[in-house]
Amino acid sequence: MNRKYMAEPYRIKMVEPIRETTKEERITLLKNAGYNPFSLKSDDVYIDLLTDSGTGAMSQDQWAAMMIGDEAYAGSRSFYRLESVVKNITGYEYFIPVHQGRGAEKVFLPQLVTKPGMYYISNIHFDTTRAHVELAGARALDCVVPDCYDIEHWHDFKGNMCLECLENTILEKGKDNICGVIMTITNNSAGGQPVSMENMRETKKICDKYGIKMIIDGARYAENSFFIKEREKGYQDKDIVDIARETFSYADAFLMSAKKDGLVNMGGVIAIKNDRELFDKCRTYVVPYEGFPTYGGLNGRDMDALAVGLMEALDIRYLTHRIDQVRYLGDRLHEAGVPIQYPVGGHAVFVDCKAFAPHIPYDQFPALSVTNAIYIEAGVRAVEIGSLLLGRDPDTLKNRESKMELMRLTIPRRLYTYNHLDVVADAVIHVYEHRHELKGYQFDYESKILRHFTSTFKPI
Numbered sequence: 001m002n003r004k005y006m007a008e009p010y011r012i013k014m015v016e017p018i019r020e021t022t023k024e025e026r027i028t029l030l031k032n033a034g035y036n037p038f039s040l041k042s043d044d045v046y047i048d049l050l051t052d053s054g055t056g057a058m059s060q061d062q063w064a065a066m067m068i069g070d071e072a073y074a075g076s077r078s079f080y081r082l083e084s085v086v087k088n089i090t091g092y093e094y095f096i097p098v099h100q101g102r103g104a105e106k107v108f109l110p111q112l113v114t115k116p117g118m119y120y121i122s123n124i125h126f127d128t129t130r131a132h133v134e135l136a137g138a139r140a141l142d143c144v145v146p147d148c149y150d151i152e153h154w155h156d157f158k159g160n161m162c163l164e165c166l167e168n169t170i171l172e173k174g175k176d177n178i179c180g181v182i183m184t185i186t187n188n189s190a191g192g193q194p195v196s197m198e199n200m201r202e203t204k205k206i207c208d209k210y211g212i213k214m215i216i217d218g219a220r221y222a223e224n225s226f227f228i229k230e231r232e233k234g235y236q237d238k239d240i241v242d243i244a245r246e247t248f249s250y251a252d253a254f255l256m257s258a259k260k261d262g263l264v265n266m267g268g269v270i271a272i273k274n275d276r277e278l279f280d281k282c283r284t285y286v287v288p289y290e291g292f293p294t295y296g297g298l299n300g301r302d303m304d305a306l307a308v309g310l311m312e313a314l315d316i317r318y319l320t321h322r323i324d325q326v327r328y329l330g331d332r333l334h335e336a337g338v339p340i341q342y343p344v345g346g347h348a349v350f351v352d353c354k355a356f357a358p359h360i361p362y363d364q365f366p367a368l369s370v371t372n373a374i375y376i377e378a379g380v381r382a383v384e385i386g387s388l389l390l391g392r393d394p395d396t397l398k399n400r401e402s403k404m405e406l407m408r409l410t411i412p413r414r415l416y417t418y419n420h421l422d423v424v425a426d427a428v429i430h431v432y433e434h435r436h437e438l439k440g441y442q443f444d445y446e447s448k449i450l451r452h453f454t455s456t457f458k459p460i
Ligand code: PLI
Pocket: 050, 051, 052, 053, 100, 101, 102, 103, 126, 128, 129, 184, 188, 217, 219, 257, 258, 259, 268
């Protein structure tokens, strides 16, 4: 039987109760949190769609693998098991574990910054990636395709790199001033939108032409591979793992927050295709920042859980259900007329808050306003991905205006059911019907780096 949305390809054998609060309680809780959902206690959240990072459910095989974790400081069996999986999937020679994605960024990105005034170019830098580029003394430039901003209309690969923008930027800044090109797959800030294999290939050609390294920020590479299989000509009959391998073949290095498509609660990866010198530099820096190169901030048991999780995330039945859940929520909102990034991406539904609350200007953070309203309505926690997250220009210190003001409803892996997603959809639709009542926010306290995490606000 063909179902529109695939049912869970698993049974639930352990449950975690979740608490429901009243609307009155939530009004107070949000006020006490400085109107910043990051400051809410998770116990005060009914359905937590803040992030899909480290929030998924592990499988019985992962829990079992943890029992064989070998907690040696140097050269543990767990390390070698994980290394062999990473090498098998990527086809790369070198691997270093790290505690999470930003650990990989902190160790790796400064290695390619060789002088002042350099740039990384990405389809869109994720926020921590941008922060680490800037902390390393370089600047982050984004070159996503214009389709990305055509929110209402279907484009198969809205996450793609704009090749013209990429080449023009290299020529304008000078190839010797480009540290590297970072391809974020899927493109989180564009709405979890996929990047096509063709785009990977063409981007690599441009990188090779100018002698620039290409790096994959592959937190969600398995989901990206799924979209390539679904949408790109010639890939329908290929296995997901082969699509992933071809993807990696077009890059020189792979940085991963394994908290997403690694299906673990903590972990990260640096993998380098064949540049021994770069590997040695990263190995040197991983020691003071993360830990010895055979554990990089992880327990042996974490590495074993990741070794299993990486393979589970490439399973087509797992991926079909995963993407169907996101599609289900997207379809419910789309059918009700709520403006969303369409089609939905791999890990979240991104609500277009510029269209949702056009009366709130960018520097009063329309997506924060919608996010706070759905928390009050139903105890659902989402996250702002817009001008608040983009932060200030590091040189002029002016508020940067994001091209899109999005609220991300991020779906953790294997955690919630379709019924939970109905609660979310009903809340968002309710707030949409009362959208004219929404108000903007101003800072009460603004933190200097990655301000969206710890700042506090006042309603205007
Ligand atoms: O949260 P980390 O440090 O494990 O990973 C940082 C990171 C790097 N790249 C990309 C594309 C990410 O999405 C990412 C983290 N994302 C988070 C936390 C999110 O909520 O989307």
